[in-house]
Amino acid sequence: MSAAGEAEGGAVTMVAAHARVRRRLLQAAGALALIACGPARAADGVLPAIPELTKFLALRSPRWERIRLDLPRLADNGFAVPMRVTVAGPFAPGPFVRTIAVFAETNPVPDLAVFEFPQPLERIEIDTRIRLAGTQQVVVVAELTDGSLLAAAMEVVVTLAGCMDGT
Amino acid sequence: MSDARISVPAKIAPGEAFEVRVQVRHAMETGYRTDDAGKAIARNVIRTFTCRYGGETVFAARMSSGIAANPYLRFFVTARASGELTFDWIDDSGARGSDRIAVTVG
Numbered sequence: 001m002s003a004a005g006e007a008e009g010g011a012v013t014m015v016a017a018h019a020r021v022r023r024r025l026l027q028a029a030g031a032l033a034l035i036a037c038g039p040a041r042a043a044d045g046v047l048p049a050i051p052e053l054t055k056f057l058a059l060r061s062p063r064w065e066r067i068r069l070d071l072p073r074l075a076d077n078g079f080a081v082p083m084r085v086t087v088a089g090p091f092a093p094g095p096f097v098r099t100i101a102v103f104a105e106t107n108p109v110p111d112l113a114v115f116e117f118p119q120p121l122e123r124i125e126i127d128t129r130i131r132l133a134g135t136q137q138v139v140v141v142a143e144l145t146d147g148s149l150l151a152a153a154m155e156v157v158v159t160l161a162g163c164m165d166g167t
Numbered sequence: 168m169s170d171a172r173i174s175v176p177a178k179i180a181p182g183e184a185f186e187v188r189v190q191v192r193h194a195m196e197t198g199y200r201t202d203d204a205g206k207a208i209a210r211n212v213i214r215t216f217t218c219r220y221g222g223e224t225v226f227a228a229r230m231s232s233g234i235a236a237n238p239y240l241r242f243f244v245t246a247r248a249s250g251e252l253t254f255d256w257i258d259d260s261g262a263r264g265s266d267r268i269a270v271t272v273g
Contacts, residue, residue, distance in 0.1 A: 080235035104233060108199070112233030115242070118224045123184035127241035131197070131233050162235075 047153065048137045052111040053103045062141055062151035067100075069140045069152040078132040078162030085115075085140050087124035087150065095146035096120040105136040120145075131162035171254060171266040179272045184243040187218065187226075189254060191264065197232040211259045213238060220270070221250040246272045 047053060047062075070084040087097050102112040112130050124142075132138070139153045170192035179185045191213065198210025210232060218226040225244050244252070253267045 102233075107233050109231045109233050112231055114229040116227040116229070118227070119245075121184070121225075121243065122245055123243040125241075125243055127239070128228075129235035129239050131235050 047139060047151070048105040050103050050105055050110045050139070053101075053139060053141070056101050056103075056111075056141060057149065060147075060149055062149035064151055067140060067142050067150040067152045069138065069154050071138055071154050071156050073155075074157045075132060075159070077160050078134065078158040079160070080129040080162075081132050081156065081158070083128055083130050083138070085124075085126045085142075085152075087142050089122055089124070091120065091122060091124075095144035095148065097124045098143050098145050100124070100126065100140060100142045102130065103139045103141070104130070104132055105138070107131070107133045107136070132156060132158045134158050134161045170264065173252075173254065173266055173268045175252065175268055175270055177271070179246045179270065181246055181248075181272050183246050185246055185270075186241060187244055187252065188239075188241045189216075189218075190237055190239045191216070191256060192237055193258065193264075195230075195232065195234060195236045195238060199232075209259075213256045213258045216240065216256040217254070218242075218244070219253045219255075220244055221248070246270070248272055 047057075066088045068084075068086045068088070070086070071081060075081045083102070085100055085102070087100070091097070097117055099117070100115045102114075103110050104112055113128070115126050117124070130138075135155070135157045137153055137155050139151065142150045144150070172190045174188045176185050193213050194211065195213065196208055196211040198208070200208045202208055212232050212234070213230055216228040216230065216238070217224055226242050228240060230238060249270060249272045251267050251269055253265065255263065255265045257263045
C-alpha cells in the first residue's frame with residue numbers, strides 16, 4: 001500500500017520480527033499521513049468565527065454540499081489569489097442560487113465580496129482574484145431562493161500577505 | 168472612463184449558459200498603503216459592479232478591498248436573444264465606469 005512499506009522492504013539485515021513491527025508502524029504512519037493530507041479542502045462543518053459570517057448566517061446552519069471552492073492550497077502572493085466558486089446544478093424546478101458570499105478569516109475586511117444573481121441561472125461558476133492577509137480559512141456561502149444555505153471552506157497558506165505595502 | 172476588457176463567445180446557442188469575462192482596470196486601493204511621503208492613501212475600491220442583459224440585471228458583485236487590483240470576474244449568463252450586455256461600476260470616490268458588448272445568439 002504505502003511507498004514507505006516498499007522502501008522499507010528493501011532494507012537489509014534486520015531481525016525478522018523487528019522488521020515486521022517496523023513495517024506495520026510505517027504503514028500506519030503512511031495511512032495517517034494520507035488521512036491528514038486528504039481533506040485539506042475543509043474542516044467541513046466547522047466554520048471559523050468571523051463576525052460578518054455569523055451575521056450573514058443569521059443563526060441558520062448551512063449544508064456542506066453542492067458548492068465547491070477552488071483555491072490554491074499554497075499562495076505565494078496574497079495580492080491576487082485565483083478563486084473559483086461553483087454550485088452544482090441542475091436547479092431547474094427547484095430553488096436557484098440568489099447570492100454567494102465570500103469570507104476570509106483574518107483579513108482586515110473579512111467580507112470579501114457578495115455575488116448576486118437576480119434571475120434564475122442554470123450555471124453558477126464565478127471566478128475572481130482575491131487578496132488574502134496571511135494563511136487562513138476562506139469560506140463561501142451560497143443562499144438559495146428558498147432560504148437554504150450551502151457552504152464550503154478551505155485553508156490557504158499564504159507566503160506573502162496581500163495587505164502590506166508591496167513597494 | 169471605460170477601462171475594461173470584456174469577452175463573450177462569438178457564437179452562442181439559445182438557452183445556453185455562456186461565459187462572460189470582465190477585467191476592469193482599477194487600483195482597488197485598500198486604504199492600508201502609504202505614498203512616498205508616508206501619507207496614507209485613501210481607500211478606493213469598486214463597490215458595486217452590475218451586468219445587465221437587455222436592460223435586466225443578470226449579475227451583480229458587491230466588492231471590498233479583498234478583491235485584487237484590476238478586478239477580474241468570470242461568470243455565466245443564460246442566452247435568451249441577441250442584444251447587449253452592459254456593465255456599470257462605481258468606486259468609493261464616486262467615479263463611475265461603464266462598458267458594453269454585443270451578444271449574438273443563434
